Amino acid sequence: LYGASMVLIRLSVPDDLTADSAWLETNAGTVALALFLVPYAGIAFLWFIGVIRDRFGDLEDRFVATVFLGSGLLFLGITFVGAAMAGGLVSSYASGALVDSGVFAYNRTVIYHITSVYAIRMAAVFMTSLATIWYRTGLMHRVWAYLTYGLALVPLFSIGYSLWVTLIFPAWVFMISLYILIRNLHEQPMPGPT
Numbered sequence: 215l216y217g218a219s220m221v222l223i224r225l226s227v228p229d230d231l232t233a234d235s236a237w238l239e240t241n242a243g244t245v246a247l248a249l250f251l252v253p254y255a256g257i258a259f260l261w262f263i264g265v266i267r268d269r270f271g272d273l274e275d276r277f278v279a280t281v282f283l284g285s286g287l288l289f290l291g292i293t294f295v296g297a298a299m300a301g302g303l304v305s306s307y308a309s310g311a312l313v314d315s316g317v318f319a320y321n322r323t324v325i326y327h328i329t330s331v332y333a334i335r336m337a338a339v340f341m342t343s344l345a346t347i348w349y350r351t352g353l354m355h356r357v358w359a360y361l362t363y364g365l366a367l368v369p370l371f372s373i374g375y376s377l378w379v380t381l382i383f384p385a386w387v388f389m390i391s392l393y394i395l396i397r398n399l400h401e402q403p404m405p406g407p408t
Contacts, residue, residue: 215255216293217384222248223300224380238307245304252297255384256290262387263287265394266344273351282343289336296328330380337383338370358393362386 226241226248238245263286270279303321345362348354365382372379 215251215258217381217388219248219251219255220380220384222251238304242304242307245300249297249301249304252293256294259286259290259387262391266390269353269394270347270351273353275347275350278343278346278350282340282347285336285339285343289333289340292328292333292336296325296333299325299328334369334372334380334383338366338368341366341383341386342370354393358390 222244226244263283267274267279267283299321303318303325307318341362345359345366348362349356349359365386369379369382
């Protein structure tokens with residue numbers, strides 16, 4: 215859901231932060247749909263965090279787990295703030311005074327930095343801390359830990375905004391979720407006769 219939201223926004227909003235607001239005339243509905251998906255993506259992400267923490271059990275390293283949980287919640291909070299600002303921008307566009315006052319350009323710049331700089335860096339910290347937990351505990355195969363470290367380096371140190379960089383995190387969450395679901399299906403005991 216988060217990845218779909220990012221793609222819809224990326225396809226609707228021009229790259230140039232100084233571009234005028236004409237794109238809102240034709241793409242406001244697409245942006246509104248993308249913003250509609252964000253809360254549901256957030257709910258799903260909270261469940262993802264819960265599933266991951268449940269798998270830690272007694273092996274949880276409180277220090278690294280605190281960084282894991284804190285960065286995940288910060289990512290979610292920052293994402294919600296960016297979505298709320300974008301929703302306000304789209305909703306208030308109809309007044310016309312927004313564009314003339316310079317508030318439009320200011321909000322676009324702030325939203326860009328919130329979502330493309332801060333949120334994506336928190337996602338990278340989330341990934342790195344989880345990879346560290348997996349590496350130390352062996353809860354996931356070490357290949358997943360190494361892959362996660364490698365993938366986390368890209369958004370952590372990326373300089374420019376790229377759709378592909380922002381999609382690393384939701385693609386990674388999707389891969390981990392599928393892996394856990396498949397693994398849980400194979401670990402489920404078959405129901406016996408009662």
